[in-house]
Amino acid sequence: MDILRFITCGSVDDGKSTLIGRLLYDSDSVSLDVLATLEKKRTATNSTDVDLALLTDGLKAEREQGITIDVAHKYFTTPRRKFIITDAPGHVQYTRNMVTGASNADLAIVLVDARQGVIEQTRRHTLLASLLGIRHFVLAVNKLDLVGYDEAVFQKIVADYQAIAEQLKLAHVQAIPLSALHGDNIVRRSKHITWYAGPSLLEHLESVPVATDANPHEPRFQVQYVIRPQTEELPDYRGYAGRIQSGTYRAGDKVRIWPSGLETVLEAIEVNQQAVPTAEAPLGVVLRLRDDIDISRGDTIVPIAAHPAVVRELEATLCWMDERPLRAGRKLLVQHHATVVKAAVTTILQKTNIETFESVGTDEAKLNDIVRVRLKTASPLVADEYRQNRDTGAFILVDEQTGATLAAGLIAATDPEYFTQEVAAEPAFSI
Amino acid sequence: MDYLDRLEAEAIHILREVAGQFERPALLFSGGKDSIALTRLAEKAFRPGKFPFPLVHIDTGHNFEEIIRYRDDLAARLGEKLIVRKVEDTIRARGLREPGGKYPSRNPLQTYTLLDVIEEFEFDACIGGARRDEEKARAKERIFSVRDDFGQWDPKRQRPELWNIYNGRIQKGENVRVFPISNWTELDVWNYIQREKIELPEIYFSHERQCVVLPSGQLLGLSEHLNLDDTDEIVQRRVRFRTVGDSTCTAAVESDAASIDDIIQDLLLAKVSERGATRLDDNLSETGMEDRKRNGYF
Ligand SMILES: Nc1nc2c(ncn2[C@@H]2O[C@H](COP(=O)(O)OP(=O)(O)OP(=O)(O)O)[C@@H](O)[C@H]2O)c(=O)[nH]1
Numbered sequence: 001m002d003i004l005r006f007i008t009c010g011s012v013d014d015g016k017s018t019l020i021g022r023l024l025y026d027s028d029s030v031s032l033d034v035l036a037t038l039e040k041k042r043t044a045t046n047s048t049d050v051d052l053a054l055l056t057d058g059l060k061a062e063r064e065q066g067i068t069i070d071v072a073h074k075y076f077t078t079p080r081r082k083f084i085i086t087d088a089p090g091h092v093q094y095t096r097n098m099v100t101g102a103s104n105a106d107l108a109i110v111l112v113d114a115r116q117g118v119i120e121q122t123r124r125h126t127l128l129a130s131l132l133g134i135r136h137f138v139l140a141v142n143k144l145d146l147v148g149y150d151e152a153v154f155q156k157i158v159a160d161y162q163a164i165a166e167q168l169k170l171a172h173v174q175a176i177p178l179s180a181l182h183g184d185n186i187v188r189r190s191k192h193i194t195w196y197a198g199p200s201l202l203e204h205l206e207s208v209p210v211a212t213d214a215n216p217h218e219p220r221f222q223v224q225y226v227i228r229p230q231t232e233e234l235p236d237y238r239g240y241a242g243r244i245q246s247g248t249y250r251a252g253d254k255v256r257i258w259p260s261g262l263e264t265v266l267e268a269i270e271v272n273q274q275a276v277p278t279a280e281a282p283l284g285v286v287l288r289l290r291d292d293i294d295i296s297r298g299d300t301i302v303p304i305a306a307h308p309a310v311v312r313e314l315e316a317t318l319c320w321m322d323e324r325p326l327r328a329g330r331k332l333l334v335q336h337h338a339t340v341v342k343a344a345v346t347t348i349l350q351k352t353n354i355e356t357f358e359s360v361g362t363d364e365a366k367l368n369d370i371v372r373v374r375l376k377t378a379s380p381l382v383a384d385e386y387r388q389n390r391d392t393g394a395f396i397l398v399d400e401q402t403g404a405t406l407a408a409g410l411i412a413a414t415d416p417e418y419f420t421q422e423v424a425a426e427p428a429f430s431i
Numbered sequence: 432m433d434y435l436d437r438l439e440a441e442a443i444h445i446l447r448e449v450a451g452q453f454e455r456p457a458l459l460f461s462g463g464k465d466s467i468a469l470t471r472l473a474e475k476a477f478r479p480g481k482f483p484f485p486l487v488h489i490d491t492g493h494n495f496e497e498i499i500r501y502r503d504d505l506a507a508r509l510g511e512k513l514i515v516r517k518v519e520d521t522i523r524a525r526g527l528r529e530p531g532g533k534y535p536s537r538n539p540l541q542t543y544t545l546l547d548v549i550e551e552f553e554f555d556a557c558i559g560g561a562r563r564d565e566e567k568a569r570a571k572e573r574i575f576s577v578r579d580d581f582g583q584w585d586p587k588r589q590r591p592e593l594w595n596i597y598n599g600r601i602q603k604g605e606n607v608r609v610f611p612i613s614n615w616t617e618l619d620v621w622n623y624i625q626r627e628k629i630e631l632p633e634i635y636f637s638h639e640r641q642c643v644v645l646p647s648g649q650l651l652g653l654s655e656h657l658n659l660d661d662t663d664e665i666v667q668r669r670v671r672f673r674t675v676g677d678s679t680c681t682a683a684v685e686s687d688a689a690s691i692d693d694i695i696q697d698l699l700l701a702k703v704s705e706r707g708a709t710r711l712d713d714n715l716s717e718t719g720m721e722d723r724k725r726n727g728y729f
């Protein structure tokens with residue numbers, strides 16, 4: 001059984017949390033005791049329906065204000081798949097929490113309130129999800145009950161969203177008309193929406209092919225921790241523990257250590273102390289090398305046939321997440337998985353206009369801005385472009401004093417078309 | 432790759448990040464199945480080396496005897512350092528009031544002992560076996576969760592946590608709680624225990640036990656720590672424990688499940704959540720968990 005990780009996004013009050021609640025409720029994934037608390041709440045507030053959003057809005061402040069502030073993680077399983085759900089907040093103020101959720105998702109459900117249509121937040125979240133490498137989108141046109149389940153309303157929104165999808169070259173979009181509140185087309189097909197012949201949301205989530213196992217990338221492995229027992233039985237054992245970030249490793253291969261550039265042989269790959277001939281991402285392994293070379297946390301080990309870029313200067317797209325704006329010249333830390341280096345933002349090249357998706361000149365990045373910058377690092381990074389490798393192409397910026405996470409960073413090429421995904425081979429939009 | 436392998440790989444990665452990023456980490460070992468699973472994951476992450484952290488047990492003094500025995504055996508078998516700190520000593524040292532009532536739970540007091548042990552050893556990271564599927568406030572927490580000087584969690588100011596890049600950089604006085612099995616469900620843990628053939632304390636399996644019937648209908652194992660009176664009904668039942676916490680606030684569930692297979696079958700049919708079935712203290716208030724976490728609880 002495989003795992004599908006998905007996120008709900010869209011504007012405030014579009015019904016994201018209600019949709020997740022409905023999905024859990026209608027698929028019998030909510031336990032009785034939890035239902036009992038919802039029911040208690042319903043009676044206390046004199047409502048006719050239980051508030052399904054309370055299944056994910058777990059913080060006191062969220063329940064009081066009726067909004068989502070931070071991402072919630074929910075889990076459920078059907079005979080077809082195991083799902084990890086991330087319910088994101090719609091409010092612009094909490095965009096960084098949405099980005100947190102999207103960074104680990106394979107699929108994004110973008111909700112649109114049928115009465116409001118496509119709005120700025122629809123565009124922002126779609127852009128962010130696309131930027132972060134999500135390839136599968138569901139356009140969930142919600143609250144159709146409030147527009148009399150009118151097909152024309154749905155079609156208009158689909159057409160508007162199609163323009164976004166084309167602009168961003170989204171790989172795959174499924175549009176579904178639904179009502180999260182009443183459960184139309186969530187788990188079961190709707191009785192009210194007779195004009196729609198496509199799948200319900202759950203049917204789609206269960207069947208959408210997300211090739212998480214496809215591993216076409218060059219091999220990458222970063223050392224997280226050096227295992228040195230120094231015991232009587234194992235006086236000289238030295239194992240490099242880490243995670244295969246991409247690709248496949250084979251025992252016996254010649255490998256090079258970066259950034260030092262030294263060459264040696266991959267003597268053994270160990271998993272749970274057993275030698276295995278090959279191992280692939282995302283497995284955690286211990287690599288043993290033939291020669292005793294100085295290797296420490298953060299070093300990258302790759303077969304000599306692979307050629308990672310080793311750079312001290314790079315161009316990247318940032319999702320800026322700090323209240324204090326970023327200006328050129330700012331010194332901070334780059335955390336690239338197990339590597340942490342000092343760096344400076346040398347230039348802020350441009351920022352993305354959410355309305356048009358066009359790049360415009362800027363000299364600062366404000367909270368939630370998406371900007372393209374140049375960075376200089378104090379020591380070399382073994383880097384890939386994000387669109388080539390969602391793992392090694394990602395980094396975060398950290399404030400040296402406070403330790404705060406300031407930005408999500410995506411290593412970019414100089415390619416101006418960077419914000420768009422490659423064109424899918426097949427016609428992508430289905431209804 | 433099977434989904435359990437994926438979850439395992441994620442947890443191992445997180446454990447190694449702790450080892451790589453912190454100077455004085457600790458693994459908080461409760462004796463429950465989740466922390467037992469964590470020790471297996473730590474073996475996979477660090478063997479043939481030693482764990483780069485001690486096991487730390489906060490002993491409420493109301494623990495099941497079996498758990499204490501299991502804990503000591505496990506630490507000995509693993510050859511890892513075990514640090515035990517007792518809530519009783521904290522109560523004395525800090526002049527705290529023993530909880531009263533019929534079912535006096537020292538669960539809330541654990542927080543003090545935990546904060547004291549963090550201070551004593553200057554732990555900068557504490558690994559725990561909490562899962563996001565357990566409770567609605569936990570569902571909101573990051574994998575690397577930064578706590579301030581007083582161990583407090585501020586849910587409105589959580590750091591963004593992007594991809595699988597974990598930011599453990601902290602200022603003096605702060606520390607980080609790390610939850611490697613955040614994304615596991617109760618069923619995942621049982622499936623893992625089965626796959627890994629991990630031995631568990633006997634109380635997880637069906638056995639005869641004298642229990643008090645609570646007003647909620649829940650069954651509480653009889654122990655000398657309860658202050659019962661003649662209104663209490665004592666019954667003998669076949670029960671097992673779904674979670675193992677303080678014996679005075681962890682209810683047993685009626686069950687004939689004698690093996691891990693049986694337990695998994697039980698779970699697949701279960702209509703009540705783990706917490707709902709077993710925890711007494713969370714029912715006290717709707718935001719019980721969040722409130723305790725804000726105050727430094729694990
Ligand atoms: N009529 C109708 N109301 C809906 C529907 N879906 C959600 N709502 C209502 O819309 C309101 C907002 O729902 P939420 O699920 O909290 O919205 P959200 O998108 O999660 O909001 P944030 O997380 O704060 O951005 C609630 O009052 C819901 O009951 C729907 O399909 N039809």
Ligand SMILES: [Mg+2]
Nearest residue numbers: 016017067068
């Ligand atoms: Mg919400």
